[in-house]
Amino acid sequence: MNKAKLLLGPGPSNANQRVLDAMSAPLIGHLDPEFLEVMAAIKEMLQRTFQTRNHLTFAVSAPGSAGMETCLVNLLDPGDEALICVHGVFGNRMSDIVERCGAKLIRVDAPWGEPVDPLQVKDALEKCNPKLVAIVHAETSTGVLQPLEEISKMVHEAGSLLVVDAVTSFCGTTLKIDDWGIDAVYSGSQKCLSAPPGLSPVSFSERAVEVVHNRKSKVQSWFLDLSLVSNYWQGAKRAYHHTAPVSSMFALKEALTLVVEEGLENRYARHWQAHELLKSGMESLGFELLVKQGFRLPMLNAIKLPDHIDDAAVRKQLLDDYGIEIGAGLGDFAGKVWRIGLMGENARPESVDRLLTAIKEIS
Amino acid sequence: MNKAKLLLGPGPSNANQRVLDAMSAPLIGHLDPEFLEVMAAIKEMLQRTFQTRNHLTFAVSAPGSAGMETCLVNLLDPGDEALICVHGVFGNRMSDIVERCGAKLIRVDAPWGEPVDPLQVKDALEKCNPKLVAIVHAETSTGVLQPLEEISKMVHEAGSLLVVDAVTSFCGTTLKIDDWGIDAVYSGSQKCLSAPPGLSPVSFSERAVEVVHNRKSKVQSWFLDLSLVSNYWQGAKRAYHHTAPVSSMFALKEALTLVVEEGLENRYARHWQAHELLKSGMESLGFELLVKQGFRLPMLNAIKLPDHIDDAAVRKQLLDDYGIEIGAGLGDFAGKVWRIGLMGENARPESVDRLLTAIKEIS
Structure with a gap:
């Protein structure tokens, strides 16, 4: 030890002892009604902490990078255009994933250590018609806090979806999914939430869910396919998809409880x-x-x-x-x-x- | 509690108290030399329990289904042929993933509750030229133990790779990766290993690694791309890829230690x-x-x-x-x-x- x-x-940041204790509770089944209550509590507290009413709000059973991939592979069909703002490592990573989706990548680059200027996004949006615009709220590689509200307005005026990386900002600085018009957001459990690493809280607006429903092709990842995962996280049936990381979810629930208490x-x-x-x-x-x-x-x-x-x-x-x-x-x-x-x-x-x-x- | x-x-099965205690140890960084030692110990014990000398042996930072996807998305390029043996839910799931890879799916179906007959595989191999043949060793949906040795010989004579789902068999019944000529195998932490769910032990033969190196296209999943993940799990550099689920790895290490002790x-x-x-x-x-x-x-x-x-x-x-x-x-x-x-x-x-x-x- x-x-x-x-x-x-x-x-990761250090976890509170209450979180570590919760994680080491005896295991229960991933379809046990007791575990479904844990999932319901996680969903409700994620909605509160994301400041959203989005129905499709849950934790991906894998680290933040898988949350990033969940957002992009579900929203992009091959051939779609995606505008990615890059001002550090994680914008680069999103660009890489966009290309792996077979989508057309358009980049807006800002110098590392600076935020992306909304005017750059405005200019880019005049020259393309992207299905989504993605940007990092808190660039962990540079320490930059990216203002989002002005960019969000432009993105929606252009008829695009706004995807936000909030891995590091979530639960540490203001992040308002609904008020800011964010259509898809992903985070990580191990930053300002102070749960152990391994889970990625995500949330999708109704507009984003609509886009997922109207896809032309199957999502390239079975594991991250929202049409399958959402049947486990919501609805009466609670259909088996994968075996949820039960202990990690116990920890996430306790970490969220601490946030709500504070x-x-x-x-x-x-x-x-x-x-x-x-x-x-x-x-x-x-x-x-x-x-x-x-x-x-x-x-x-x-x-x-x-x-x-x-x-x-x-x-x-x-x-x-x-x-x-x-x-x-x-x-x-x-x-x-x-x-x-x-x-x-x-x-x-x-x-x-x-x-x-x-x-x-x-x- | x-x-x-x-x-x-x-x-999941119940975890030993030693595993739960190990999991709740204080967190450490995912690049801390102390954690790299944990990863090295996991790799070494996975090699022993998989009965393999495969260098590329590690635990995917997500549940068994992500292990399944890791094997298939890394080995298949779009247009490749894949022969999938189906005698339950998990063969069906592999078939689904093969199609999402843009590969050509060829199925061999056996009635649920029965094993696949090696002759079926033989017949199928005469009519196609698959890059890989995949089969479930322990069909968790039917309770069938699938004999593998005869099929393995046929697969290699046909010049194909053998991919095996050992989610439920690993650490519970004989499974010899090297002796049986298995080129890619995935398992889960929460079955006979009795660690909490959330990780997927995998192992790849040199032949499989060669196929990954010679891919024509990028792996469609960034998160599961072996060329990236393997730089974190092996080699001197230990390049950052994703933030490893540190606590779950502590648990996995202790669960493997219990297997080795027994x-x-x-x-x-x-x-x-x-x-x-x-x-x-x-x-x-x-x-x-x-x-x-x-x-x-x-x-x-x-x-x-x-x-x-x-x-x-x-x-x-x-x-x-x-x-x-x-x-x-x-x-x-x-x-x-x-x-x-x-x-x-x-x-x-x-x-x-x-x-x-x-x-x-x-x-």
């Missing part, structure tokens, strides 16, 4: 307070944040690495000597930034203090 | 002993087994339902009053058979006694 480490990377606004505020503490602490140690003011994520802080810091060595020392994990740079930012996560259970002054003290001692 | 039920359905032969024998006890007990109560002698699975017993038994009512009473879950019939067998699982932790005389006593009292 390992001693608890403080997980301040890009996820209240979304309180939880968001706690993430922003921890972020402010980290920001001023790191700045006083001579570090700079990568992302400009106004577009910074509270739960994922990209910190520029000064030349005198040996990236890998310091991260190793933090992990080995202090039991603190922080994240390395990804893609273009490998070796150039640290990614410091203050997610869910870890978005607290104690986490920030422990990290700042350690960095002070090391550097 | 729910009181432990006795899970004698088609899975020894495969002992574990197989324990499953057969429990099966014999159940068989004679049920027969003495007037029930008949669906599958003929010699082709019965030890861990999944399909029992014919006499007319006077009210299927759903008795199963509900077993669950509500006795805390025992058994499985309903699937597909063609809905309402006609019970599926009694004696898997992993539950393949013990105590489980059989508890069930027989309850059925005696109810009927």
Whole structure:
């Protein structure tokens, strides 16, 4: 049994003991009425935390990347156009999946570390007619918080669906699926929700469900096919599709219960307070944040690495000597930034203090 | 916290307390060297339990159906021929996935409740040139144990790959990946391995890996693409692909440790002993087994339902009053058979006694 480490990377974050305890409850069957109640509770709490009335709201039985794939493979038929906004690793990943769907990829690229400018989307929409526009709300690779409301209006005026990656933002900063007109959203269990990794909460608007119903071809993935999965998650029949990860769902239910008990606004505020503490602490140690003011994520802080810091060595020392994990740079930012996560259970002054003290001692 | 039920359905089976305790250990990062050691231990124990030296042996971060899809989407290019043996629900599911791959499906059908006759496969192989032949070793929907060695020879003589569904047989009855010439195999964590559901152990022969390397097109699933996943599971780089379900992997490691401690032969024998006890007990109560002698699975017993038994009512009473879950019939067998699982932790005389006593009292 390992001693608890403080997980301040890009996820997983630490889970509350209540979540770990719930997960280790004795197993029950995936069609047991008792488990169907767990699923119903998860759905209801996901609707509350996503701030949506979407009927098709559930957790994909696989990590966030499978949630991403669920959204794209169900909404795209071969030959469809998809406009993907790319400003980091996860926009790239969406582009890759779009091509694997046999859809026509149109990209809008912004420099890494900056948000996508709504005007770029507007220009692109004048030149194509995409079935969907997809964008990352919280780019975990860069620490950018992407404003969505203006883009959402443009997307709907163009008659397209809006798909949003909320893997890192969900339960950590404001995310309003219905008010913002998001048609498909996916997240992960292991970030600001602080459940163990392995599940991907998703939600689909009625418009998106309609598109899925009117597909010309079968969804290329049997496992992720919403027309099959939804028969297990909703309706009277509860048809067997796959064997649900029962223990992980126990954990997800308890993690959502903690969010609901705390209240979304309180939880968001706690993430922003921890972020402010980290920001001023790191700045006083001579570090700079990568992302400009106004577009910074509270739960994922990209910190520029000064030349005198040996990236890998310091991260190793933090992990080995202090039991603190922080994240390395990804893609273009490998070796150039640290990614410091203050997610869910870890978005607290104690986490920030422990990290700042350690960095002070090391550097 | 729910009181432990006795899970004698088609899975999940009950997990050992050691497995539940391991799962609830504090989380660590999915790139933490400590977690990479967990992955290495899982790989090594999967090689032992699959009885293979296959380098590409790991656990897919999703349930058995995703393991099935992993095997098929990686090995098939659009236009390839695939010969699928169907004698129950899971052969049908493979056929469905083959079509979603854009491959040409050729089916060999056997009556539900019977194994596929090697001669059927021989005949079919004379009329086509499939890239792979896929077959279910343990049909969980019918309780049939499919002999594989003779079919394996034919498949390789025809120059095809052999893909095997071992979801229910793995760790419960003899399964020799290398000796039997199986090129791709997938299983599930929640059956005879008695870990919680959510992971799918898989293994690929060098021949299969070669086929994946020589694909003409990208794998249609990003999440299941072996060329990407394998960079996380093996090699020095351990490249980030998706966030692994850390807690579920802790559980899988402990469940595999229990199998290795017990020894495969002992574990197989324990499953057969429990099966014999159940068989004679049920027969003495007037029930008949669906599958003929010699082709019965030890861990999944399909029992014919006499007319006077009210299927759903008795199963509900077993669950509500006795805390025992058994499985309903699937597909063609809905309402006609019970599926009694004696898997992993539950393949013990105590489980059989508890069930027989309850059925005696109810009927």
